[in-house]
Amino acid sequence: xxxxxxxxxxxxxxxxxxxxxxxxxxxxxxxxxxxxxxxxxxxxxxxxxxxxxxxxxxxxxxxxxxxxxxxxxxxxxxxxxxxxxxxxxxxxxxxxxxxxxxxxxxxxxxxxxxxxxxxxxxxxxxxxxxxxxxxxxxxxxxxxxxxxxxxxxxxxxxxxxxxxxxxxxxxxxxxxxxxxxxxxxxxxxxxxxxxxxxxxxxxxxxxxxxxxxxxxxxxxxxxxxxxxxxxxxxxxxxxxxxxxxxxxxxxxxxxxxxxxxxxxxxxxxxxxxxxxxxxxxxxxxxxxxxxxxxxxxxxxxxxxxxxxxxxxxxxxxxxxxxxxxxxxxxxxxxxxxxxxxxxxxxxxxxxxxxxxxxxxxxxxxxxxxxxxxxxxxxxxxxxxxxxxxxxxxxxxxxxxxxxxxxxxxxxxxxxxxxxxxxxxxxxxxxxxxxxxxxxxxxxxxxxxxxxxxxxxxx
Amino acid sequence: xxxxxxxxxxxxxxxxxxxxxxxxxxxxxxxxxxxxxxxxxxxxxxxxxxxxxxxxxxxxxxxxxxxxxxxxxxxxxxxxxxxxxxxxxxxxxxxxxxxxxxxxxxxxxxxxxxxxxxxxxxxxxxxxxxxxxxxxxxxxxxxxxxxxxxxxxxxx
Numbered sequence: 297x298x299x300x301x302x303x304x305x306x307x308x309x310x311x312x313x314x315x316x317x318x319x320x321x322x323x324x325x326x327x328x329x330x331x332x333x334x335x336x337x338x339x340x341x342x343x344x345x346x347x348x349x350x351x352x353x354x355x356x357x358x359x360x361x362x363x364x365x366x367x368x369x370x371x372x373x374x375x376x377x378x379x380x381x382x383x384x385x386x387x388x389x390x391x392x393x394x395x396x397x398x399x400x401x402x403x404x405x406x407x408x409x410x411x412x413x414x415x416x417x418x419x420x421x422x423x424x425x426x427x428x429x430x431x432x433x434x435x436x437x438x439x440x441x442x443x444x445x446x447x448x449x450x451x452x453x454x455x456x457x458x459x460x461x462x463x464x465x466x467x468x469x470x471x472x473x474x475x476x477x478x479x480x481x482x483x484x485x486x487x488x489x490x491x492x493x494x495x496x497x498x499x500x501x502x503x504x505x506x507x508x509x510x511x512x513x514x515x516x517x518x519x520x521x522x523x524x525x526x527x528x529x530x531x532x533x534x535x536x537x538x539x540x541x542x543x544x545x546x547x548x549x550x551x552x553x554x555x556x557x558x559x560x561x562x563x564x565x566x567x568x569x570x571x572x573x574x575x576x577x578x579x580x581x582x583x584x585x586x587x588x589x590x591x592x593x594x595x596x597x598x599x600x601x602x603x604x605x606x607x608x609x610x611x612x613x614x615x616x617x618x619x620x621x622x623x624x625x626x627x628x629x630x631x632x633x634x635x636x637x638x639x640x641x642x643x644x645x646x647x648x649x650x651x652x653x654x655x656x657x658x659x660x661x662x663x664x665x666x667x668x669x670x671x672x673x674x675x676x677x678x679x680x681x682x683x684x685x686x687x688x689x690x691x692x693x694x695x696x697x698x699x700x701x702x703x704x705x706x707x708x709x710x711x712x713x714x715x716x717x718x719x720x721x722x723x724x725x726x727x728x729x730x731x732x733x734x735x736x737x738x739x740x741x742x743x744x745x746x747x748x749x750x751x752x753x754x
Numbered sequence: 755x756x757x758x759x760x761x762x763x764x765x766x767x768x769x770x771x772x773x774x775x776x777x778x779x780x781x782x783x784x785x786x787x788x789x790x791x792x793x794x795x796x797x798x799x800x801x802x803x804x805x806x807x808x809x810x811x812x813x814x815x816x817x818x819x820x821x822x823x824x825x826x827x828x829x830x831x832x833x834x835x836x837x838x839x840x841x842x843x844x845x846x847x848x849x850x851x852x853x854x855x856x857x858x859x860x861x862x863x864x865x866x867x868x869x870x871x872x873x874x875x876x877x878x879x880x881x882x883x884x885x886x887x888x889x890x891x892x893x894x895x896x897x898x899x900x901x902x903x904x905x906x907x908x909x910x
Contacts, residue, residue: 331774
């Protein structure tokens with residue numbers, strides 16, 4: 297089948313290029329940190345066994361701190377990072393870096409203590425005590441390491457399961473304490489960052505960028521946006537069993553960047569639920585004065601939200617996510633949602649442009665009643681001359697994303713779309729279901745670039 | 755990251771590291787490494803190289819005499835340098851006070867201080883590279899020596 301020219305080809309190429317550049321920042325900045333040490337004569341320590349511990353210790357500390365600052369930036373919800381990679385992928389890398397950073401810091405401490413001890417003739421414990429007692433900067437550095445150990449230990453899955461989310465989060469936030477405690481010795485004890493060096497300014501600048509990102513994008517911008525756009529609950533409409541659409545009104549909502557597929561963390565200022573902000577995708581294209589989310593009752597807070605009162609103020613952080621038209625790679629698009637995953641699918645159906653025959657929407661749920669917003673979706677899709685499929689029933693075994701009957705008959709995505717590799721797929725639903733769907737798509741030859749999944753906490 | 759980009763990033767990373775190494779070893783700021791033998795009587799083993807200045811300066815109009823620098827407090831203790839100027843040039847230097855008393859400081863200062871005293875006379879400037887792992891000693895030495903040179907009107 298001949299390929300029609302792809303209007304999204306340029307967009308795709310640019311995004312891939314931008315991603316490559318962004319990803320290269322990590323190894324290159326790490327190399328700069330180590331290179332500053334080498335430029336200060338640090339390479340020589342690796343030439344002799346007597347001094348190699350020192351060299352290793354310093355390099356480990358430099359790489360570890362650089363990666364630590366990268367972790368902060370990854371968690372800061374920087375718009376450029378969110379637009380290129382998505383919030384969840386950024387957080388995924390953040391999580392992966394935690395243990396390596398800790399090991400590097402331990403190596404840093406070990407290398408330096410071993411080196412100092414070998415020169416002073418003290419045993420390791422005595423040498424450690426001498427260092428800690430020398431001045432406050434070094435004492436704080438040791439405390440910083442202790443805090444980091446505590447954070448990583450409490451983040452280990454086994455331990456984390458026993459802690460409530462709030463307790464875990466508080467412990468996690470003490471990473472900032474570790475950062476502050478550790479910063480002083482880097483400037484007062486190191487040779488490479490002494491007064492007058494270029495390295496000193498560079499290192500300070502890195503800290504400012506990392507901390508500035510957190511303060512700016514994670515704290516200030518949400519406050520400014522919530523204040524400026526003044527969201528308030530307008531009305532609540534029941535969409536199905538334990539599911540409501542919450543319509544909010546505000547001002548200037550078309551200028552915040554709420555495009556179809558994006559989500560935000562919403563904080564409803566009502567009793568019992570104001571303490572936490574919850575992520576929900578928008579379920580319709582917003583106007584200048586209205587925005588809509590659709591929420592399923594899956595826990596305490598979402599239960600309360602089913603009956604939220606009109607007039608309730610709402611603060612928000614966002615919009616976030618790359619589950620949007622910006623990530624599109626081709627003109628044919630399949631939108632597939634399961635259960636409440638149909639909420640962002642509904643918004644995408646409305647916003648994404650598609651020629652006749654180039655839009656497919658698939659709704660999956662255990663029962664008809666759980667195909668939320670399906671009426672709206674169907675109306676929109678049909679108006680665009682697309683095709684709609686409703687797949688209801690309990691889960692299949694052979695092909696778990698499909699209902700039982702279709703699955704056991706050996707059906708797969710190719711029975712719905714004969715040339716899936718030429719289509720963009722937007723998937724939203726429970727993690728396991730999406731995993732099964734992605735397996736099927738990959739088996740059918742769909743390139744990873746064309747599979748867009750929105751993962752949230754379900 | 756796509757393969758060509760990964761390759762280029764790798765090259766860039768190697769380039770940055772290589773650049774640092776070349777700058778650090780090929781340039782004037784060579785650093786000395788104090789050895790770690792416990793007993794001073796055995797004589798030092800291992801290589802030490804003297805600090806070399808970044809731009810050797812020429813002496814200029816300074817009053818002859820002996821000048822005591824300010825006492826610089828460091829986390830290890832006080833450092834105070836005395837400089838003797840003769841014929842407008844730095845003739846000798848010595849420390850009136852230097853940190854000591856704990857194992858590490860004594861080690862460092864028994865080797866570093868003589869090196870610094872020698873360097874300042876050889877190079878007639880304080881622009882020589884810091885002695886690694888003795889940064890606090892070197893910095894405080896330079897600070898105190900600078901104040902002594904200022905008193906002498908030495909601008910070399």
